[in-house]
Amino acid sequence: MCRVVDLQQAVLAKNDxxxxxxxxxxxxxxxxxxxxxxxxxxxxxxLLEQELLLARRRGLPVAALTADLATENDxxxxxxxxxxVKQVLTDGLCHLEAGMLGAHLEDWLPEDTRxxxxxxxxxxxxxxxxxxxxxxxxxxxxxxxxxxxxxKYPTAFGLAQLVVVTKMDIAEAVGFDEAAFRANVQQVNPGxxxxxxxxxxxxGAGLLLDRAAAVADGxxxxxxxxxxxxxxxxxxxxxxxxxxHEGGLLHAHPxxxxxxxxxxxxxxGAATTARAHRP
Amino acid sequence: xxxxxxxxxxxxxxxxxxxxxGATAVRSIRLQVGELAxxxxxxxxxCFELACSGTVLEGAELLTESVPGRARxxxxxxxxxxxxxxxxCCPVCGAAAAxxxxxxxxxxxxxxxxxGPVPAPTxxxxxxxx
Numbered sequence: 001m002c003r004v005v006d007l008q009q010a011v012l013a014k015n016d017x018x019x020x021x022x023x024x025x026x027x028x029x030x031x032x033x034x035x036x037x038x039x040x041x042x043x044x045x046x047l048l049e050q051e052l053l054l055a056r057r058r059g060l061p062v063a064a065l066t067a068d069l070a071t072e073n074d075x076x077x078x079x080x081x082x083x084x085v086k087q088v089l090t091d092g093l094c095h096l097e098a099g100m101l102g103a104h105l106e107d108w109l110p111e112d113t114r115x116x117x118x119x120x121x122x123x124x125x126x127x128x129x130x131x132x133x134x135x136x137x138x139x140x141x142x143x144x145x146x147x148x149x150x151x152k153y154p155t156a157f158g159l160a161q162l163v164v165v166t167k168m169d170i171a172e173a174v175g176f177d178e179a180a181f182r183a184n185v186q187q188v189n190p191g192x193x194x195x196x197x198x199x200x201x202x203x204g205a206g207l208l209l210d211r212a213a214a215v216a217d218g219x220x221x222x223x224x225x226x227x228x229x230x231x232x233x234x235x236x237x238x239x240x241x242x243x244x245h246e247g248g249l250l251h252a253h254p255x256x257x258x259x260x261x262x263x264x265x266x267x268x269g270a271a272t273t274a275r276a277h278r279p
Numbered sequence: 280x281x282x283x284x285x286x287x288x289x290x291x292x293x294x295x296x297x298x299x300x301g302a303t304a305v306r307s308i309r310l311q312v313g314e315l316a317x318x319x320x321x322x323x324x325x326c327f328e329l330a331c332s333g334t335v336l337e338g339a340e341l342l343t344e345s346v347p348g349r350a351r352x353x354x355x356x357x358x359x360x361x362x363x364x365x366x367x368c369c370p371v372c373g374a375a376a377a378x379x380x381x382x383x384x385x386x387x388x389x390x391x392x393x394x395g396p397v398p399a400p401t402x403x404x405x406x407x408x409x
Contacts, residue, residue, distance in 0.1 A: 002306055003394045007296055011288050011310075012386040095281050126281035129317050129385070151364035155317040158365065189364050190375030225350065225367045225376045226315065226383065 019098035022133030032216045035132050037156050038140035039124030042167035045074045046199035051209045052081035062113045066119040067096050072095045084110055095126035098133050115212050123151040136215045142167040143176035150184040158188040158226035162211050167196040189224045286326035290336055293322025297335050302392035307340040313384035314348040
C-alpha cells in the first residue's frame, strides 16, 4: 500500500540545529565566530594575516581556523601572526558544516578566545548554505573579480552581514567601479555595510577586527533581507488555509496543492511533523 | 558542489522517517527548492540517485518543485517576484524588502512510501503440490 506522507522537514535542519547549539555554546564562554566567504584568491588569507596581527597588538584574544581542500599553506601564513591557528583539510569537500567546525574546536580553541575567524573554503556557492554558528558572516570580493560578483552569487552576498572589498591598491589599474559594485550589493542585500581594504597598502586595516569586536561586545549585526525569511515557520502545503503568523499577519498560502484544509502551527526550522493522508 | 551533501541529507532524513514509520520502500520524494537556495536541481537529481543506492530509498523518484523568490515591502506592502539575480529593494518605493516570503526553501515536503503489512513470503511448494 502506497502512502503519501506530509513530512515538511528542512533539508539542512541538522546543520542548522548544530550551528544554533554551537553559537550558544560559544556565546556562553564569550566567543563569537566570524565566517569569511569568498572565491579562491580574493585575499581572505592576506586580510586575515593583517587583522590577526593587529588583534595581537591590541591584546585581543583571537584565533583562526582555515579550511582548504589541500595544503597547510594558509595555516603557515596565518600562524606568523602568533595567534592560535588551525588548518582543516576538507578532503575534497567544498564547504564547512557546523558539526565539522564544532569537532575541530574541541580540545583546540583556547578558552579565553574572543573572536574566532573561520576562513571557509574558497567558494561562493556551497559555503553560503551552511550556517556555522557564526555571529558575523563576511563576504569578500577583490577588485579584480568584477562589479557584478554580488549578482552572480546572490546567496553568498545576500546573506553577508559585512562585505569587504579587497586589493583596493590596484582598483584604479583594473578599473574597479566602486559605485556599481555598491549598487549591486544593495540590490541583493539592502543596508549591508561595504568596507574597502588593501592588505598591501594597509587601507582599511582593522575594520574587520573592529566590526567583529563590536558584535562580540553585543552590537547588533546587520540582518540581511535574505536571512530574514519566514519559511522556517511558513511551510507550503495544505489547501488554502490561513496561518496565523507572529505579529498577527494573516494571509492565504499561494501554492495550494491539495484540498485537505488542515490548519496547524509549525515549529521553527527543524519541524518534523509527519502527518499522513491517504490519497 | 554541495549537491551530494544535500542529497545525502535528504536520504538520511527520509530514511529515518521511513524507519520510524515502518515504511518498507520509498517510491517518491517531493522536494521544494527555492530559487535562492543555491542548489542546482539537475545536479541534485544526479547525486540523489547515487545517494539512494543501497537504502530503503533505492529507485525512489525525486520530484523537485521550484519555489520562486518573493519579497514584501514594509512601507507600501507591495509584494513582488524578486527574480534572478534577486531585486530585494521595493520596485515601488525603493525601500529594502521587509522580508523574503519565499525563495530559500530546501524542504522535504512529502514522501510516498510503502507501508505496513509486509506481504508474507510465498513458501516454496512442497513436491506433493506439483
